[in-house]
Amino acid sequence: MKAHRARTKNLIPMLLRWHARIGMVVGLAIIGWGLSGLSHPIISRLQPVADAFVYTLDVLPSADLLAVAEAADRAGITGAASAVRLLAWQGRPCYRLVVAGDAIWLDARSGELIPRGEQDYAVHLARHYIGDQQSAIQSVELQTAFDDDYVYVNRLLPVWRVNFARDDGMRVYVDTASDRLGTVVNNTKAITSTFFRNVHSWVFIKNTTLRLSLMSLCLVGGGLISLVGLLQYYLQWRAGRGWRQNPLLRLHRGLGLAVAITAVTFTASGLYHLWQKQFLPSIAEVPPMAAAFNKLSLDWSNLSPYLVQADLINIDDDYYFRVWARGELQYRHAANGELLADGEAVHAQALAQAYMPVDSPLVAIRSVTAFAGEYGFVNKRLPVIALDYDNAEHLSVYVEPRSGALAAVVRDSDRVEGLSFSVLHKWHFIDGLGRTARDGISAFFAAGIAFMFILGMVLYIRRLA
Structure with missing residues (x-):
């Protein structure tokens, strides 16, 4: 018993020393994370909100539509297309063709070129999504990579x-290939997002x-x-040692008792999240489509x-055309x-195998039309098809047939x-509270x-002074 008390007596001062020293080393980082975590709900409420989140296309009559091959021939367009789309805009049917990286718009009845079709459609979508038909347009720029203003979390490219x-x-960032909104950014959002x-x-x-090492x-x-x-x-309480009555120390101690477990869960889950992102599955590179125009002779009528x-x-x-x-x-x-029977399922399986070639048996194909569970809002794309495989990792591959994009890969880890x-x-376990x-x-x-660490650092600096 005496030996145990002696060990406890020696252990408490050592813990006190290292508690303070470690706190001084990591304190600024933890304070920064705490304050930015505090600011996140505030920032999310300061950010601009789109006026609309969906764009609905007009219906177009199929009579008198030119086949893609004939429309391209009339416009003098040669080569191969990496994307073709038929839609109605400004009261007329249009083709949007992507050839050698350039988006070209044609009237689908005459084959006539539509000058600035891509840029004008981008402006049309942007005005729709923010509900602003009056303000002048300063510039329209093609974005092919993520940057500090349009970050990876938005997923869609090019926009x-x-x-x-x-x-x-x-x-306003818009995807003209799918009529989707990437995101809206104003000066306030840019500043607050940069801070966070x-x-x-x-x-x-x-x-x-270096960043991964320091954060870890x-x-x-x-x-x-x-x-x-x-x-x-606990050891001081168990040993019956008295407590110093410094008001700052008492506040630091009280806060520590209240938030210590939460600090552990925040840091542990943050560390797990940080490292899990470093072990992403290997995704095969899928070459862009290159369809010769003479193969695109479908008679729409x-x-x-x-x-x-x-x-x-x-x-x-x-x-094939997905119609x-x-x-x-x-x-x-x-x-x-x-007509291709079960076309959506056939297409989804082809996409999944192109991005994630696996030999495992396919056990289910699911249509996903809402963000929920393992396929959350962070993935951005809807609707998607999920393909579940019977392997050790219980692999699920989410693909978007509309764009041919890989939306997510989910394993047990x-x-x-x-x-x-x-x-x-993120504390979603209390979502029921609102x-x-x-x-x-x-x-x-x-x-x-954050406040607990601030107090701890103040106390340590005072002790050194």
Whole structure:
């Protein structure tokens, strides 16, 4: 018993020393994470909100439509197309062709070129999404890479950046290939997002290895110091040692007891999230489609008299149009119009195998029309098709047939990390209380962690002075 008390007596001062030292090393990082975590709900409410989130295409009659091959021939366009789309715009049917990286718009009845069709359509979409038909357009720029203003979380590329001549510096990012909104950014969002990404994600450190190493060190240190603080408190209480009555120390101790476990869950889930992203599955590079125009001779009049849109897709080096007509989705051969049975499923399987070639048996094909569970809002694309495979990782591959894009790859390790991040970092386990209550509670604990470390650093500096 005496030996145990002696060990405890020696252990407490050592814990006190290392608790303070580690705190000084990682304190600024933890304070930054705490304050940026506190600011996140505020920032999200300061950001601009789009006036609309969906764009609905007009119905177009299929009579008198030229085949793609004939329209391209009349316009003098040669080569191969990496994308073809049929839609109605400005009261007339149009083809949007992508040839050698350039988007070309044609009248689908005459083959006449539509000057500035791509840029004008981008402006049309941008005005629709922010509900602004009056403000002047400052510039329209093609964006082919993510940057500090249009970050990776938005997923869609390429997009058009439409800059409005407004006091708030509004810019709208739109995808003309799918009529989708990438995001809206004004000066406020740009400033607050830059603050959050630098303070929370440390993007100011350009070297990925250095950033990962430093963040990991601080996350481990933050969780460790919280556990050491709890152990130190328990040992002092168990040993019956008196407490110093310094008001700042008492406040630091009280906050520590209140938020220490939360500090551990925040840092642990953050560390897990950080490292899980470093072990992404290997994705095969899928070459762009290259369809010769003479293979695109589908006679639209043989289909429904009214269409909504049609997109050219490639399945095993054969070309089909993915056609919406009267609320029905059909896959029609691009040359002869022959109907492909179960076209969506066949296309989805071809896409999944192109991006993630696997030998495992396919156990299910699911249509996903809402963000939920393992396929969350961060993935951006809807609707998608999920293909579930019977292998050790329980692999699920999410593809978007409309664009031919890979939307997500989910393994068991991703599911565990996603659950950890959702519950321990984002606090979605209290969603039932409502978004405001959830954000308020998580922000309270983030602020408590930051303040606890601030007090600890002040106390240590005072002790050294």
